[in-house]
Amino acid sequence: MIGWRRDGNDLILAVRLTPGATREDVGGRWTDEHGAHWLLARVRAVPEKGKANAALVALLARRLDWPRGAILLESGDTNRLKRLRIQGGAQALDRLAAIITKWVETT
Template sequence: MSRRKLQHNLWEELGYPKTIHVRVTPKASRNEICLDTLETGDKRLRVYVTTVPEDGKANKAVLALIAKTLSLSKSSLKIIQGETTRDKVIAINALPPQKQNLTAS
């Protein structure tokens, strides 16, 4: 598995998916998103958040950080699997901003 910090457009890097696989590290020293490429070639986000995993606080922080990174509203993201685990699947219910501009014209 290889890991690297995101350096350019996450949407392009992930191939404009409808769902993303995420591995969360709560109580981290920083809020950050990295991209893991697994041995199978699949891509997964590694999300570090400083919040604690109690009462859904870490989940909210994860969704907020991903939404900010993708330039989406928080309401366009939803955890569909792994609500109480570190490995999550998140549904994206929106188009990336550059594709929204194309459909609006």
């Protein structure tokens, strides 16, 4: 699937984050120069002292109805391209995959 993959009991979500946006949203996809697909996300928080990363985790937790503490930033701390680990996400794979797929297909 585009934008995410399963890793044992977890899901790894590839996100391209736009901090400092006028509104928070998740949807659409971006393709990098290597052909990898990334889910697009926007947060109001600025990229300062982890504020945008924390806002991204909070946004995903709300939209996925998943515990905030079970969504970890795995890579991309100071980069727009991030990989997030959704711990235990494989247990709700069908539900989460449907939500994420709908986001990716949103233009």
